[in-house]
Amino acid sequence: MLFDLDKKINEAIDDAASKSLWLYHINAGSCNGCDIEIVAALTPRYDAERLGCKLTGSPRQADIVLVSGPVTLQSRDRLIRTLAQVPEPYCLVTVGSCPCSGNVFKGSYAVCGPVDKYRHVDVSVAGCTPKPEAIMAGIAQAAAILKEKRKGMHE
Amino acid sequence: MENFPILAIMTLFMGAFINSLVGRRSHKARVAVVFTTMAISLLLVVSMVPAVMFRGEIITYWMGGWAPEAGWAYGIGLEVDALSLFFGLIVTIAVMVSGTYSFTYMKRDDSQVNFYTLFLMLAGSVLGLVLSGDLFNIFVMVEIMTFTAVALTAFRNDTEGALEGAFKYLVVGSLGSVSILTGTILIYGCLHTLNLAQIADLAIHTRNPVMVVAFGFLFVGFCTKAFMFPFQPLAADAHAVAPASISMMISGVLTKCGVYGMIRLVYVLFQNIGQTHVQYLVTGMGCLTMFICVTMAFNQHNFKRLLAFHSISQVGYVITAIGLGTAVGLGAGLYHAINHTLFKGLLFLVAGAVQHQTGTLDLDELGGLSKKMPKTTLLFLIGAASISGIPPFNGFASKWMIYQSIFSKAVNTGNIFFLLVCIVALLTSVLTLASFVKVAQSVFFGQCAVLCRDAEECEKGMRIPMWVLAILCVVLGLFPDQFGELFLKPAAGAAMGADVYAAAMLSGKAVTSMPAIYGYIGTWSPIVWIVLLLIVTAGMTIFSVSAPIRKPEALGEGEVEDEHVLPENAKYEPFFSGEESVHSHVTGSDLFWGFKENWKKYFSFWHDWHSGIVNDYELYGVVFLAAALIYCILFI
Amino acid sequence: MIGFIQSVLNILLLPGLAFTLIASILLAGIDRVLVARMQRRVGPPVLQPLYDVLKCLGKETIVPRKANEKVFLLAPAVGLISVLVTAMFLPIGNVSAIRTNADMIVILYLLTLASVTLIVGSAASGSPFAGVGLSREMVAMISYELPLVMVMLTVGFVCGNGLATFSLAKIGAYQAANGPLLLNPVLWPAAIALLFVIPCEVGQQPFDIDEAETEICEGVLAEYSGKPLAQFKMMHNVKMYVMSGLFCALFLNIQTGFFLADILIYCVSCVLVTFVSMSVPHAVTARFRVEQVFKFYWTVVTGCAALSLILVWIGL
Amino acid sequence: MAKIPYLGTALTNLFRKPVTIDFPAGEAPKAQPNYRGRIAFDGTKCINCGMCERVCAPSCMTRVAKPLEGGEPGDQEITFTFDMTSCTFCGMCADFCAKKAITLTDDYMMTGTQPEDFLVVGKVIKKAPPKPKFTPEQLAAMKAAAEAKKKAAEAAKAAAEGK
Known part of the structure; x- marks a missing residue:
């Protein structure tokens, strides 16, 4: 295009990709401890909106997918199906130790293993209910990864 | 040029009888006969347009050469002025389109010969009514029209409710015919003449109660023919069961005859539109019909019944505009009349195509037809956009003229009644849009219903007439000013100039005067096109950004759309909050919960009012007749 | 010729395309920051809507299997264009990009067209959430259309002195002559009614029953991602600017001599209107239920609009 | 109109400092x-x-x-x-x-x-x-020596009582 206008637009979009992060939260059987911590990150004290975060209702509009809970048998198919419906480029962030390893529920018949089995996890935030600051740090880290992914898409 | 009117009417009637002789042999012969008759009558009417419309002449023709002697008109005369020709055009175009549509639409039916005979007789009688200059001749044509329409409604007597609908139409329709006949008799008793022009001359001077009662009877008669307020369930039952091309004829043409009769009655015969009480009566009736029919249409389950209620509410718009009594109002009403015939005809033909392919018209069972019948969906969108008044289409132009005329009438007269009418009119257009969104969602968009799995596009023979109507809708929408100049001004002038009408008929040539109709403002100046161009190019540059559009690969032939998709490759399944996407089509009936919730009492009252029993409708008709007569006696 | 270039420049730059885009993004950003500040949190950067739209442009567009692809992709473009053309009619001071003598009816219809494209787009996406969302959008449209029309009739009647006018230029001239209409106490109920209509028309928080994230998963936009979503979000921002611009044109049209002052006053009044009509309700109340929206609009708001219509009618 | 809840606090909040901690910019609390x-x-x-x-x-x-x-x-x-x-x-x-x-x-x-x-x-x-200082064999040997010494001591004591 004329004086590489499309390169400039693409750079602007890459930069925007790390500044506007729409979160979509999947509860894969969690005890709701991490769920309220995620929502706490949006409250005035921690205010994730400064990073451009906003909770959306549908995976079609998700940039960062937050998964909490040890992927119980019931929620396994639903997790895979929802993750398949999120448009590229997006990051998968696991909140709390349950999604990473199943925590105390490890080895039970009803737990289908860590989220890593189903899709590569970009950032994990450990802690049995990690503090909201930790979740925000995880999201900031994911934002940087998102920028690289978006750059990779149009090279 | 003299005998074109009688030729046009006679070709249609002769065509009907020739068809019953020749048509039995083969389908091709039938099509040839019917098509030529329709084409000839259309040609004749169109050839009259330059003389009558542009030069303003009035063509008069006396049957059997019985010219008037010593000022008294003995014979039956045909008089074609701009107003009659305007409606003549509507009739012939609609007849042409629905005729060609029914060639393919009725192919599977048996005894098609009778269908086309009745069809041509219906066309002939309607054209006769519009062009005739004699009151009793109008009554005769009304009778023929009603009986052929009743027979055609019950043509597919296997469909459930066909005979019942036709019977209801016959019984309550005859109430209208009887009241027209009594009105004619009373006028003849008073003025000893049946010729419209002569009545127009004499009616102004004779102010006795008999004339007032005659006005009441004629008013109710034409209300019945136009299916106004108490008679609208009639149309709904008749439309729902009639074949699509006949529904188009009933809603597009028969209602216009009621409107034509109303205009003649109020503007030419009695010329009492000037009195505010007559304006209240006519506009009130139009407003009442408009609102009640659109709310009734709101929760219908049958596609054609919904379209029927809408066509009555649009006729309510036309009558409201006519009742204003101003030239602008009449022009707007006429403009909306022709637009209504076009987009309503298009919608009925689309409904016919849907029924032809899927076999049902129930909004709850249909769904997702847009993937199977894309062209019909596009036609439906054009029709729905025009009826709900979306800018580039013709509905918008005529509704805008109607709003402007109502609002300026309200402002000039300072009368609050017309302000309420304006608000009701705007509200009705929003409700029309709402019900067409409902139809769009439950029939064309949304998920594919079981019934529509194997539906495929309808034949080309049905789509060509629909494309003709769609193109006319768009053309009339884009050039309203030019159309107003060429057709609306002469037609409104002819209606307003009753004295010219009388003079032309009795004593030879006269030229109609052209009233001032300030047209609808052309915003299609070049600047608007530049804006559109610039915005589109700006959009294109943004879209040059590299982000792929992922589409599911099309199904190979033989592959069927499988419901059960593995979680891994669920990328293109609709989002179902994680669940497997089962068929869950949001049908029309459960939309607009919020609106219906608040108006429960209103809807249930009207639901019971439309009971479907003949004698209820007859009762409503008689009560309305009595009320109208009392109103006329008291106020006019 | 100069007139032609002048009008093209008008369309392109000042009250036209470029100004509309920049103003709508800034206005949406300011609105989000104000809502955040009212909840005592820092809130996003002011250019956040720009980042949202650019990011959506960069993402991949998924066309669902059950969707009708052409309508699905075309509807957002038509919606955005119709809203941008509406912005052309809004006057700044007395300069407006396109000038006809029936602006208000064109604006009314183009806004209806924008909502209709939202509805047709969601109908074409074939998801049950979108089905429910479009019926809620339709109920919202029915509820706010009536008061909006009444307010327009009232203002048209007041400024027409005799023959009702629908043209914003005449309304502007009338306000230039005897002060902005907001000072006229008879028109206060109409102004309040229009302030109530704006959030529902735009689809702002307390009345965004069609894109309710919590109840029906982004209802109308459930299936949208990538470029169509970017267009719908941009349409939402431009609609916010158009509605506050419409309020300024109808009630706050202050015309000083020179153009720069007009622009400044126009921007400040737009921000004020946005704050009062969209940010405060967003920060203070929760989302309405469907029939509550309908009942609220047809009783309270229509009552205000009717009140001022009657007062004007009596000839006050 | 019913008193709109939180309207007062919302408007006064506009002029008060937000309570948000500046974490991603500053250091974690x-x-x-x-x-x-x-x-x-x-x-x-x-x-x-x-x-x-x-x-x-x-x-x-x-x-x-x-x-x-x-x-x-x-x-x-x-x-x-x-x-x-x-x-x-x-x-x-x-x-x-x-x-x-x-x-x-x-x-x-x-x-x-x-x-x-x-x-x-x-x-x-x-x-x-x-x-351990001693390997198991040495331990066994030392134990055996201890037994032998004890047995010898008891034999001597029995002989002494016998006298």
């Missing part, structure tokens, strides 16, 4: 006192008794024993790896550790992309027990 965060393992105090492994519910700890390269043959180098992603931070291990080798610090910022970021590794050097 300290956790509350005795907050149970990341585990710190002091290899020197640990005596490898294994109580912590037995008491840990999610069993997030693994011990690997390897012979120490440089040391005497019996020495062991035991590496403890605590996997933070499967720890529930209940603090049981810290309570049951007799030697107080495990403590839970108040570092809560545990985010990472690779699994390695979450492992806390500690090394315990376990000296081999001192070699």
Whole structure:
């Protein structure tokens, strides 16, 4: 295009990709401890909106997918199906130790293993209910990864 | 040029009888006969347009050469002025389109010969009514029209409710015919003449109660023919069961005859539109019909019944505009009349195509037809956009003229009644849009219903007439000013100039005067096109950004759309909050919960009012007749 | 010729395309920051809507299997264009990009067209959430259309002195002559009614029953991602600017001599209107239920609009 | 109109300082006192008794024993790896550790992309027990000598009483 206008637009979009992060939260059987911590990150004290975060209702509009809970048998198919419906480029962030390893529920018949089995996890935030600051740090880290992914898409 | 009117009417009637002789042999012969008759009558009417419309002449023709002697008109005369020709055009175009549509639409039916005979007789009688200059001749044509329409409604007597609908139409329709006949008799008793022009001359001077009662009877008669307020369930039952091309004829043409009769009655015969009480009566009736029919249409389950209620509410718009009594109002009403015939005809033909392919018209069972019948969906969108008044289409132009005329009438007269009418009119257009969104969602968009799995596009023979109507809708929408100049001004002038009408008929040539109709403002100046161009190019540059559009690969032939998709490759399944996407089509009936919730009492009252029993409708008709007569006696 | 270039420049730059885009993004950003500040949190950067739209442009567009692809992709473009053309009619001071003598009816219809494209787009996406969302959008449209029309009739009647006018230029001239209409106490109920209509028309928080994230998963936009979503979000921002611009044109049209002052006053009044009509309700109340929206609009708001219509009618 | 809730507070909030902490820009605020965060393992105090492994519910700890390269043959180098992603931070291990080798610090910022970021590794050097001075044979021989001496003493005592 004329004086590489499309390169400039693409750079602007890459930069925007790390500044506007729409979160979509999947509860894969969690005890709701991490769920309220995620929502706490949006409250005035921690205010994730400064990073451009906003909770959306549908995976079609998700940039960062937050998964909490040890992927119980019931929620396994639903997790895979929802993750398949999120448009590229997006990051998968696991909140709390349950999604990473199943925590105390490890080895039970009803737990289908860590989220890593189903899709590569970009950032994990450990802690049995990690503090909201930790979740925000995880999201900031994911934002940087998102920028690289978006750059990779149009090279 | 003299005998074109009688030729046009006679070709249609002769065509009907020739068809019953020749048509039995083969389908091709039938099509040839019917098509030529329709084409000839259309040609004749169109050839009259330059003389009558542009030069303003009035063509008069006396049957059997019985010219008037010593000022008294003995014979039956045909008089074609701009107003009659305007409606003549509507009739012939609609007849042409629905005729060609029914060639393919009725192919599977048996005894098609009778269908086309009745069809041509219906066309002939309607054209006769519009062009005739004699009151009793109008009554005769009304009778023929009603009986052929009743027979055609019950043509597919296997469909459930066909005979019942036709019977209801016959019984309550005859109430209208009887009241027209009594009105004619009373006028003849008073003025000893049946010729419209002569009545127009004499009616102004004779102010006795008999004339007032005659006005009441004629008013109710034409209300019945136009299916106004108490008679609208009639149309709904008749439309729902009639074949699509006949529904188009009933809603597009028969209602216009009621409107034509109303205009003649109020503007030419009695010329009492000037009195505010007559304006209240006519506009009130139009407003009442408009609102009640659109709310009734709101929760219908049958596609054609919904379209029927809408066509009555649009006729309510036309009558409201006519009742204003101003030239602008009449022009707007006429403009909306022709637009209504076009987009309503298009919608009925689309409904016919849907029924032809899927076999049902129930909004709850249909769904997702847009993937199977894309062209019909596009036609439906054009029709729905025009009826709900979306800018580039013709509905918008005529509704805008109607709003402007109502609002300026309200402002000039300072009368609050017309302000309420304006608000009701705007509200009705929003409700029309709402019900067409409902139809769009439950029939064309949304998920594919079981019934529509194997539906495929309808034949080309049905789509060509629909494309003709769609193109006319768009053309009339884009050039309203030019159309107003060429057709609306002469037609409104002819209606307003009753004295010219009388003079032309009795004593030879006269030229109609052209009233001032300030047209609808052309915003299609070049600047608007530049804006559109610039915005589109700006959009294109943004879209040059590299982000792929992922589409599911099309199904190979033989592959069927499988419901059960593995979680891994669920990328293109609709989002179902994680669940497997089962068929869950949001049908029309459960939309607009919020609106219906608040108006429960209103809807249930009207639901019971439309009971479907003949004698209820007859009762409503008689009560309305009595009320109208009392109103006329008291106020006019 | 100069007139032609002048009008093209008008369309392109000042009250036209470029100004509309920049103003709508800034206005949406300011609105989000104000809502955040009212909840005592820092809130996003002011250019956040720009980042949202650019990011959506960069993402991949998924066309669902059950969707009708052409309508699905075309509807957002038509919606955005119709809203941008509406912005052309809004006057700044007395300069407006396109000038006809029936602006208000064109604006009314183009806004209806924008909502209709939202509805047709969601109908074409074939998801049950979108089905429910479009019926809620339709109920919202029915509820706010009536008061909006009444307010327009009232203002048209007041400024027409005799023959009702629908043209914003005449309304502007009338306000230039005897002060902005907001000072006229008879028109206060109409102004309040229009302030109530704006959030529902735009689809702002307390009345965004069609894109309710919590109840029906982004209802109308459930299936949208990538470029169509970017267009719908941009349409939402431009609609916010158009509605506050419409309020300024109808009630706050202050015309000083020179153009720069007009622009400044126009921007400040737009921000004020946005704050009062969209940010405060967003920060203070929760989302309405469907029939509550309908009942609220047809009783309270229509009552205000009717009140001022009657007062004007009596000839006050 | 009913009094609109929170309208007063909303408008006054406009002019008050937001309460948000400037975390991603500034440094993270300290956790509350005795907050149970990341585990710190002091290899020197640990005596490898294994109580912590037995008491840990999610069993997030693994011990690997390897012979120490440089040391005497019996020495062991035991590496403890605590996997933070499967720890529930209940603090049981810290309570049951007799030697107080495990403590839970108040570092809560545990985010990472690779699994390695979450492992806390500690090394315990376990000296081999001192070699016994006598080999088992010598022990047997010494025991046999002791028996013999005792038997001889009893025989002498019996002879003395017999006299």
